[in-house]
Each structure stands twice: as C-alpha cells, then as structure tokens.
Amino acid sequence: MRLFHLSPDTSPLLPRANNTALLLTPVSYPSASPYVEVPAGTYTFRAVTNTGAVAFSLPFLELEEGRIYDVFAVDQVARIRGEVRITDTAARVRFVHASPTASDVDVYVDDDRVLAGVQFQAIGDYLTVQPGLRRIRVVPAGANPDAVAAIDTTPTFEAGTFYTVAARNQASTIVASVFTDSAGVAADGRARVRVYHLSNTVQTLTPAGVDVLIAGGATLVDNLTLGNSSSLEVDAGTYDLVVATANGTPVAPLNDVVADARASYDLFAIDTEAEPTVITQRSFGQNIPIYDVILPLLYR
C-alpha cells in the first residue's frame, strides 16, 4: 500500500497501520509515498500530521493478499478524508457447465484441479487465477486430464478482469466459450443484467439469436448470437422478463426478477436435452469493480 497526499493545506502526513509507522519520513503535499508491503490482515489505518494529530483514520481496513491499496488524502484540511482504491493483481474466472449430455466434470487450471464434480447447469463462483496464459482443461469427473480432456484451451487472462468460461454443446461436440465479463459497477440506482447465449438449439432456428424483453415493455437484448454475451443496465427494481428466440418464441418467462442496485443479474440461455431453457444467477460483491471501493469515512 501507499499514501498519496493531495490535500493542499495539510501538513505532511505519516501513514500508520495499527500504530506502526509505515514510513520514516512523512509524505508532503503533493506527492505519493513509496509502496510498502504489509502482511494481509485487518488494520486501523491512520494518517498522522507533524504534531501527532490524526488527520483521518480508516478503521477495519481489510488488506487482502496480492492486492495493491492506494490511500488518497484529499480535500482541504478541515474536510480531509482518505479514499481507498484497490488494484487487483489477479484475474477472476468462473465456470459454467452448459453441456446437457456431458457428465459431471472436473476443471483444471494448468495442472491444478480447481473444481471437482461440477454438475450440469452449475454456475461457479469467481475463482482467483494468476494472469497470463492459463491452460483450462475440462474432464469427466475423476478422469486424468493428461489422458482425456474434453476441453483443452489456453486463453490469455488479464489482471483485474473477470471471465466466464462456459462448456457448451452436446458431450460429443463440447466446446468452451470464454467471455470477458462486464464487471463495472452500475450507476447509482441501477442494476446490471448480463445475458449469455449458450444454446445450440436456438442456434438452429432462423433467426438464430436470443432476445430479452421486459414483459409488455422494452427489448433489452436484441438477437444475441451463440457464444456471445451482452451486458446492460436497468433501473433497480422488480421485473417480469421474457427470454425469447429472436423469431419471437418465448423460451422462458422470468417473473419477479429482483435487480438490486450495484448487483448483477445473469441469464444463461442453455440447452437441456429436450429444449432450450434459461438459468439465472444474481451475484453481489464479486462483481464490484476493483477501482471503486470507497470505504465509509470516520473522522477522529
């Protein structure tokens, strides 16, 4: 972590974590301290002036391993506050099993099994993955990945970016789609809806896309094609949504969908063995973007 001093009329500030000074020399306006490595944990962070007064404090600041924390001291001295920005040095990847005839599967990242016995229609949590070229293999549960990998793909993952890896198609023709997920936080009072088209059955229709509509209302997504995703914002609230093929045939009504502010509501159009359907997931927190965490402020 480090401290930026951007409060023009405040004397130099010394950052302290749990009463331990992080630097020997205070930080003057306008400059930034060097980075200081801090063991992961929960700290009370304080910025202390020349006279020993606490300019501001950030209690219960949780520092997680592998992340970079920039504390910005901003505004004039009378209103000085600390704003925290968090930079993620890892990529986040989740896995969706959308292949109706495939058995339960294990998922490997490089040589590590990260998921075991994943069932059809399961939507995983986001996992932390080292950025770079990562080999993703999907195998029948319990199988040796070096012998039988139904999916063997090597995407480039970037730090601070969220991805969804979906296994789709029938077991004999299983393929992976890798989506870069929109993870930015929705505007105030808005919620994010993400739609993923993983249905081969719909693909055989003409037109081959998926629509998402508000029942009796606006079209949110128009003719999304197989292997693609779409992300949009709606006002937070409760909706009756309809997922339909682009020729107008409803696939699934989704009544009383609650779209919470700052959360994401995900719809996956997938195949069952008989017909297309939709599975959904609402997610909090894990989709909050990395640069927009503003901690509650305490004056001391």
Next chain:
Amino acid sequence: MKSKLLTLLAALAVLAGALAGSAARAADEEPQGIKVLRPAAIGDTRIRFVHASPDTGAVDVYVGNDPNARRILANVPFGTVSDYLGIDPATEGRLRVVPTGQPLSAAIINEDRTFADGEDYTVAACVSGGSVAFCEAADQTSAPPAGQARLRLFHFAPDAPAPLDLRNTAAPDPLIIDDAERNVEPTPQNIAAGSYNLAVTNADGSETLATLSDVQLQAGKLYDLFAIGSGATFRLISSVTEPQAQVRFAHAVVGAPEVDVYVDGTAVLEDVPFFAVSDYLAIAPGSRQVSINLAGSSTPIIGPEPVTVAAGRSYTIAARHRQQPVQPRYHLDAGRPHRAARRPGQSAALPPLARHFAAAPARQ
C-alpha cells in the same frame, strides 16, 4: 504468535526505512500543474526473475551491494516467473540469488551486471554443465505490428534436446520459432493474433516435448514461453506482458467543477468530478501531451503539458492546485476532539466544530 507479529512489523520498519530516502527526493522535485506521481520505489529499470533450476529449492533474490543490498523477492520456488520489479541501475546492478533464508554469503548466483536506464530485463537461475548458472535477456518494450502478438521461446531445460523449435501443429508450414538454443537469449517472432495449437519440439520436429492447445494469442501482447526442468519436472511456463503505459487520473483540485482529460488532443475521460480516480487507461508509451479542461470546454485550464510514460509502468496523474498553498495553511492540532462518523450518503456539510476550526487564524 506475538513474536511472529513483531517480526513482521520489524520487517515492515526495515522496508519503510529503505524506501524513505526516495520519498524525500520525490517531494523535492515539484513541477507545477500536472504532477506525475509514480511510486519512487519503482525505478526506471526493471528486472524479473525466472527460477529455472529444477534441483534448487526456493530462493531469495537481492540487488545492490552491501550494506545496501535489498531483497526484492523472497521464497521463490522452481517454475516461477516473477513480475517486473524496479531497480536503480546505478547502484543495484549486483544480483545475488541465495537459498531461502540464507545469508548473502551463501549466494548461488552472484553477478554484477550493467543494466541500462529505462530498460527491462529477464534474469534467470538456469542450469549449465549440471550446476546453477546465470542467464539474462534484454526484454523488448516496443509493440508488435498491428494485429500481431510477439512470441519468444526461452530454452532453460538442461536435459532436453537443443535447439528447440516452436511449431503450430495445425498449419501446413508449422515452424513458428526455429532453433531456440539452450540458455541463449531468444529471438522474438511476430505472429498474427489468433488461436494456435502450439508444440515445442526438437530441431527436426520428430520429438514433441510439450503442447498447448487452443492458445489464444491477443494482438499487441508479448508472450514468452520458458521450457524448464528435466524428466518429471519438465514443463512449459509462460508470461504475458503488454507494451503499453497504464495511466489513471485523479481529480484533486479542491472546489473545482467537473473536468475532462485530454491526451494528445483526444478526450480520454469526461465529466470527472472531485474527488475521483479513474481506472487505468492503456496509453502508447512516449511523450504525451496531457491537458485538463473544464467539462465540455475546449480550452485547457491545465496544460497541455508533456508527460513521458514508459511501457509496462503504471502512473497516477493528479490534477491539483497550480499554486500552493491556495488556501491559508492550517495545521491539525493534537488533541482534536472526536467527531461523529460520516456515513456514505450523509450530507458532506461540515459539522459546527469543523467550521470553527476552518475559521480559526492560520498557524504558520
């Protein structure tokens, strides 16, 4: 438990001491208007370390001469490519690799190198003649041509055939990289972005040592593959870097309205309120003209000012007051009374106590 915590805090204090000098330097040099804030601990020269010696346990890596040797990596296991780390090329060209926790006198690699200012290097614990050796490569920070990625193959595998080739198994003309010699600086190869089935083979392609399926190479990125280990430890590890500068903007001008940010005459951010910090934006390295306008205005209020940014580095550019101080200088006094917490969404109006302080005469 307590002693462990004390050790950690002591380590922190030592680290903080090592870094404090550079912080003071940064504060002295103060341009007006736009100020580029770059962590002083990150130098203009960067190195990264690859542990490619399969029979060597985890290691610590130090730069600099005694008594100012600085540990830049700790407990690095075989098969690791570190991130790039900033060093001072003038004083930190000495590189020592020691088994984890051992003193510098136990160094298994002890090299005094000349690293050029502003360049990137890969340094590795490799194997030569059955013992640990030092390997080094200068890394490129220029972008590959549009629509292409750049590939290198490092051969650090002591028992594998030499040279090695990198092949695209799906292509009629499969050779991508020809003759990567062991422990020799590799030759980069540009390749169209896309999906490839890659294989590392011996020189005539008759023996395949490793494969990577459906490798999705992205345009503009630099991919390095490292063949390391022997026998059961043989493996292919990789790194991906992007020769772009990462720049974010902080609007820290107290009381100023929303602003737009321009780089080389193009708006890159609009309607930035006080106090906001943008995401990192990828910007071509080099000298860029940065200016800040009031939102919607075509006239800069700050700049255009030249800001030089380098590939692979991250910068925070803060818009701040040109004159300092713009306000009477107040110092916070010790013994300031407690105030209630302000919660998100609560009015930002100052409580009466704060007004009282703000109205107090300046103490110089």
